Amino acid sequence: MTDAWSAAAAVPDPEVPCVTVADLGILRWVRMEDGVAVAGVTPTYSGCPATLAIEMAIEVALRDAGFEARIERVISPAWTTDWITDAGREKLRAYGIAPPEGAVGKMALFGETEVTCPRCGSRDTIRISEFGSTACKAQYQCRACSEPFDYFKCI
Template identity: 75%
Template sequence: MADVHQLKPTRSADAQKAWAAAALVPDPEVPCVNVAELGILRDVQMIDGKAVAYVTPTYTGCPAVLAIELAIEVALREAGFDPKIERVVSPPWTTDWISDEGREKLRAYGIAPPVDGSNSKLALFGETIVACPKCGSTDTEKLSEFGSTACKAHYRCTSCSEPFDYFKCI
């Protein structure tokens, strides 16, 4: 496993092309966003003729991580690269890495994006005020700590009565 601190922020032209190909891979559990918007695609570098994609799973037990890595490998191969996937687990992924565009796509898809930063004690241990992605009301209630996936909680808006998932702050 690669150390994230070894990753370089600058990319060669080939690495930029490889990044563009890998970045388009949708998340299999939340297909409205791609792996780059979620922040799980950390980098792509050209090393010894291989396009090395560095991927950080949302959590170590994520059941989608192998599907994501395989999809990135296929995308890189289809773009003409010899791919290699490196799983990066340190530092661990955080919802702070979801891009602004990714947050908007989640909201438009009907999933409330994370509210607080991962370093917020309220986000981790307190009650979070979650706005309904349909009508924007904060008059919502948590129905279940777990929604359609372990990284989401299930809520209901008491204003418009719509159920929705909330992408938990991690």
């Protein structure tokens, strides 16, 4: 069982390859059912274009590890950025993406969040676009070091 979890958990996110599906918390569980490794996967949001690619990559990883495999899409409860692990948040920061700040709340919907620059650590930042390299990220710029960066929005 741990071998199946390890194989599935090591799959990188195709849009943000510095983190794995386990780091993001979208791999919910892996369990054996009648000799088949079944992985529960929760999409980050219903319109995420990477969902099918992620599910296929997890299935391939399980098969490559010697398991018959099946993926179950788990839509309830809905994924939240609160599920990103501490290790995942640090990997995002090291990659140059500011991880979500604080817990999910209504004010996050209105951009009422102070964002820390992942490069220099300054909180003197400004949102320059609601959308960054993907729909789940916003584009910010640091006023201290002048560098632009993506911020992984609280969802």
